[in-house]
Amino acid sequence: MVDTENKLDSDFESGSNLEENKLTEASSARTSEQNSRASAEINADIITSQKPIPLIKIDAKTPSNAIERYEVYPSLPLPEYDSGIAKAFTAIDKMQPDLLLFCLICYPNVPIRLDELRKLSGRSVGHNILVENYGNLDWPLHEQQCLGIIFQRPTGQSIDKYFKSEEFSDQEKLEKAKLILLSSISALRNLNKLGITHRSIRPNNVFFSDSNGEDIIFGECVTTPPGFSQSLELETIERGIADEGSRGNGDVSDDIYAVAATISILLQNTDSFTTFASEQISFNKIIKGSFNILVGERLKSQKISKVLEGMLQDKIEERWNLNDIELWLGGETIAPRVYTKETRASQGLTFDGIEYFTKSTLAYSMSQNRSKAVEIIKSGTLTKWSERSLKDKVLASKISQVTDDTMVQKDRAKYADELLLSKILIVMCPTYPISYKNILYTLDGFGSGLAIELLRGGDAKTYTESVSLGLLNFSFQLSSNDKIKNEDRIEIANQINRYLQKAGPGFGVERCLYELNPGCPCQSPIIIKENIFFSSMLLPTLDKIAGTTNTQKSPVDRHIAAFIASKINDDLEQYLSEIGDFDKSIQTLGMLKLLVHIQNNSSSTHLLGLAMWVGGLMAPAIRIYNSRKLRKDIESGIPQIIRNGNLGELLKLIDDPSHKEEDQLGYQTAMNEFKEAEETILKTETNSDPESEVAVKTSRQAASVLSILIMIFISSLILLAN
Template identity: 25%
Template sequence: MAEATQGEATIVGGRYRVMPEIRLEEFDRTHIEAFAVEDMRDRTRSLIGLVARRGRPVRDEWMSAIRRIDQPGLLRTIDGGVVDPGDGQGKRYAVIMERPQGGRVMDWLRAEGQSLDDLEMSRLLLRPLATALKAVHDVRTAHRAIAPDNLYFVDSARTRIALGDCLCGPPGESQPVAFESVERAAAHPAGRGDGGPREDFFALGALFAAALARKVPGTESPEAAADLMLRRLERGSYVALTDRARFGSDVGGLLRGLLSDNAEERWGFEEVRAWLDGRRSIGAMHSTRPQAARAFTFKGVDHSNTMSLATALAQHWREALRVVIEEKLDGWVARAIGDERRGSMIAQTISAGRTDGGAGADATLARVLAALDPEGPLRLRHVSVMKDGLGTLIAVSFLDDDRDTRQALAEMLVEGLPITSLGLVDTNDAQRRRLAQSEMAEFMRLRGFVAETIMGFGLERVLYDLNPTLPCLSPLVADAYPQTVPALLMALDQRAAKAGRGTAPVDRHIAAFIATKLGISYAGALKGVVRQDSEASERLSQLNLLSLAQETQPQVLVPALSRWLVQRLGPVVQSYGAKTTRAWMEKELERAVSTGSLNALRAIVDNPDRRMADDSGMAAARTTHAQLGMAMRRYDETRAARRAEAQHFGRQVAAMVGYTLLLSVLAALTFGSVG
């Protein structure tokens, strides 16, 4: 039985069986493990399964679009789904692809392809890859995984090349820093953002340059990468990435177009196709970053543009704010760069913000850097992220349990950093202004999520909002990889058997996941459901939230989860005053468990009419109790008074009787003596 279960756990699309026992390590990449795959309907096919390592978000929302593409320059994506390789790390996402037969192209170039000249290289690489990228862009996505270790010979004769997978990981994360546009290269690898066609064609140009040189610049060491970045910022990407390379002027013109730091002037498919067809124009070489009339010197390095300086300041965070203030950065931007608008914004930011250290000072510096380099990444302490890369970096920070990065990302949203750079959009550009306004509204919405502290919101709410196909990351269910509400409920039902009474079935991840899937966009909608003012209300809120989730999927019955919840509902039952009501609830809850309906449980313990009747009964009981108490006190008081009166009367009677007896004795003595 166990074998059958494991077999089912490795089948994708009911047809493709990932074989964990057959590793294909030669196809491994960063954060990806490769396995053999069997097509159970056609065992002659040669397939490969790429499984994302634990803790990596994937781009599975693009699977349906990518699998429809059939282009020679792109390895065919067959299918994708969740599998369990049986290595104890739980379920993960797998992409099924055709298996390349000729190895990696860059390995061949270094070992055997030395004789290819520039034009032969362009025919080998550019035409199939440019056409493949065009097909990817036509379905409104970007590849964003163009790297030497992801370029293969499709056939064993090594006549056809193709790009590999683009779904198993955040966009841009696996690309060398030299293959990213200069703005995105300055960001955290997992926060480089979605990008688009222009980013893909920059990477294509960098790949072509690396193939010509048979090496990838900046990969030797972290210091080499930092040096490359500085040269790119100061001299431009084309010069930095082709330094000392020897090739013909025609190829140089092509690379100038592809490696332009101006995204608007960067070559795309049409320009590359024209060049390949013999219409050899030359791309622009200048950078769009205004060069300063006077360099700004920081840490002994002269910076001639704002992005170069912003990158350097972010790398030396603790010193940066003092330098910004003392060196009058706003004046340098206004005069040396010639941008009075940005200079004024920087001056206002410094004047309005805290500059005396601490979190407030961090926010001030972050806003200054956002104004200094509005096209670059958002920067706060050690974190640097593109605006469209926030979602993936938040996901990685949760998956890696990186609390410092999570804190910085939350502060970015609370402080409204994305809005700072958007405020610098050219007011004369109507299209960009409308786009900026739309993005501002989106970030304001996310800011509201972070600012709300109740379960269902916070940074967890942003996490699932920006990553709609991400599975719930709660430790309770993460191994099951639940991506939908039904899958979450079933995962909790399976988890229930191992859960003790002290384990809550709802945490912040589960609450945020459900709130996202149910489209609950404001905290007020949950305040009647998620309450934590007492143990009873907290446990009732867990039932209520899960019940709301099940209402959308009534066919999903969860008897084990029901039992788990009932075992924890003791404080809720005890919160009712009537003994008969509590006894009835306990009996009905036991009866409802077997149905697997959470709404049935909720109807028993959270019925407004029953609660009102119980409250009314308790109020009446309290009133009766008070009245009886008063009556008893009056009775006690009356009895005490009667006792005192009786004692007083008794004393009087006793006195009279005693006096009478005394008179009788005296009379007897008197008459006796006379006689």
């Protein structure tokens, strides 16, 4: 047995660079030959299957023929390529039918890694599966548009099937473990050049790219948020503690950890870790260390154990990097390392019936039993233990200061206990996720956590509260010595807070959702089933559904306003402000102006359906005019403009400055005429009063005339009498 083990270990001391180059050079030739042999069998299945579903472009800038050449067969599933919640189906490229392809159907209520997908699509990234293309499909299972991602199919099987097979010896499996390590160096370096972390490395997502098992590729990493589909064995302590949607992008060290965890599971040929409750796995890692939980002394090869120990170190600064792994594979002597352990207290602190000797185990348990945790903070027990037993006066001082500062913030009284506990946990373990009420998220996982909560129909109030209370900023200030990086992060946190403080359309939690999650499709009930990721497809989609939706409502709701604001870099503040105005006419014009702005900056020129929809909502905007004739003229001009499908012409008609000037002049003229008429009427009414000056004067004049007439009459009578 000893001789066999020594032989196995010695096999790991060969050079790595030469082998890596040979693997890369041989891969293409083998794959091409194997694809040709397999394509005939697949074509036979396709002939007898149900009608395929073509891909549809999700970005108007993409040529349709570049996407619609791909077809997916819902009756031909490929479960061996399923990735978490994304299910795999047979796909073909009509222009290259001999290519072996499969399509992963992304789940509608989970955001994807769109930025990473765009970087990887159509690009050969060594030792990573090739993304051919992507687009939407009318997927019957979900009864809506779903994103489908087309991948080149690995010719070989998944690694976990190989290791579970009894056909192969321990030595052969150890050699494949070495192959995984060798391939991971290339795979992760190539991803790192693109600014991408994988975050989905697991036993069933690593494949042989050839049927001979001589080359390895890592599977997809874009269908879910980072770490979403990972079991806790594969996640570092910090990211495993976080909620599944809030684990964050991380960096290459997180992927190195996942590679080591994957190899440890494969070599032990066990799934036993997954039978533990999640809190047990994380807590055991905290107590004993990841290496002891995942590997310990259970492997036959001490040399493979050594590299896994380095890769599974829980302190990032002590974890092996890619260069260390490469040196080890090349047979270089790695200087002995002493891995530090967490400081233990001289006396334990009893919390919830258990005695704790380290701050990390105590902090984890405090996050699980929050009411009792607040008690030991307020009573001063935690401060005293930190100073006297843990011998950490700096920590004790911070706990005391945070407690005092938080308790005097009367404006946050109703949040005081939760805010206090959250801050204390950050002080105790700055690298751990933010723990507020019932949520846990890493500093780079807030956005995806918020998205998962909203897309699943949950309440995002807890997430928004944590930001409004300053927990992100507080954590950023303590989490790293990288001043520049933290300043950028703090600015992002401040920006999130500004969005949350504005209640109008285009802001609020909806704005945060789209700003922080490029891979989240627009969640407006109007277009949610259309799975819209890009603003370029917004107007064509609204135009398409105009005949089947309720056109009595505005086509711009809160989600669409926020989606537009996050996707377009232009200053849209005025339009958004008008849409949120209380005056219905201002709202309507603001909506039209926003849509016109989008149309003017896109290739969408003829939008008959949308023009009819919007044109039917213009009554409030037309009522701003005083002239009935002008209103009728505008109303009569709308049908002709609608037929052209140009929203800009509609805006010009309704919001025409010359019309406004004409209406204002007419209104002023009418007002002047009305004023004159009113004065005349008033004057007439005033002069009709018997007591008025005019009436008295007229009466006097009449009396004088009458007196003269009487005198003349009397004089005439006298003359006649004489």
